[in-house]
Amino acid sequence: MGEIKQKISYLKGVVEGVGIKDDTNEGKVLNAILDILDQIAAELEDISERQDEMDEYISAIDEDLADIEDEIYDYTDEYDDEDDDDTNYIEIECPNCHEVVYIDTDVFEDDDEDVICPNCHQPIYEYEGDGEEDGEDSDE
Numbered sequence: 001m002g003e004i005k006q007k008i009s010y011l012k013g014v015v016e017g018v019g020i021k022d023d024t025n026e027g028k029v030l031n032a033i034l035d036i037l038d039q040i041a042a043e044l045e046d047i048s049e050r051q052d053e054m055d056e057y058i059s060a061i062d063e064d065l066a067d068i069e070d071e072i073y074d075y076t077d078e079y080d081d082e083d084d085d086d087t088n089y090i091e092i093e094c095p096n097c098h099e100v101v102y103i104d105t106d107v108f109e110d111d112d113e114d115v116i117c118p119n120c121h122q123p124i125y126e127y128e129g130d131g132e133e134d135g136e137d138s139d140e
Contacts, residue, residue: 004041008034096122 012034020027089102097120107115114123 004044008037008041011037092124094120094122094124096120096124 015027015030015034020030022028022031088105090105091100091102093100094117096117099117099119101118101124103115103124107113116122117124
């Protein structure tokens, strides 16, 4: 902002140095233009100061909001390494639709359930029970 005010002051000095009188038509026009430029420079300076204040205020609000979000949603880290260690996936091609799907390894720990393809909803891995769990005994 200081640069604009300096240029306006320089123009005022040039007008005075050239010897343009205030009572001539040219002098009146130039002085009116210089007065308007002074007002514009003052308004720009005021707007710039208010903008700086708003930037500081918005930054403070942003920090406060981040603190509130952390408290409410209990954010740790979206990609926390602890979560990655707990979950393992296997890449399998579905024998029915031939799409490559990723299945959580925990699904295979439960031996009495079929693994279903999320794309075609057909079994990828079917549970083949030995019949003893259902009360059937092959020795009887």
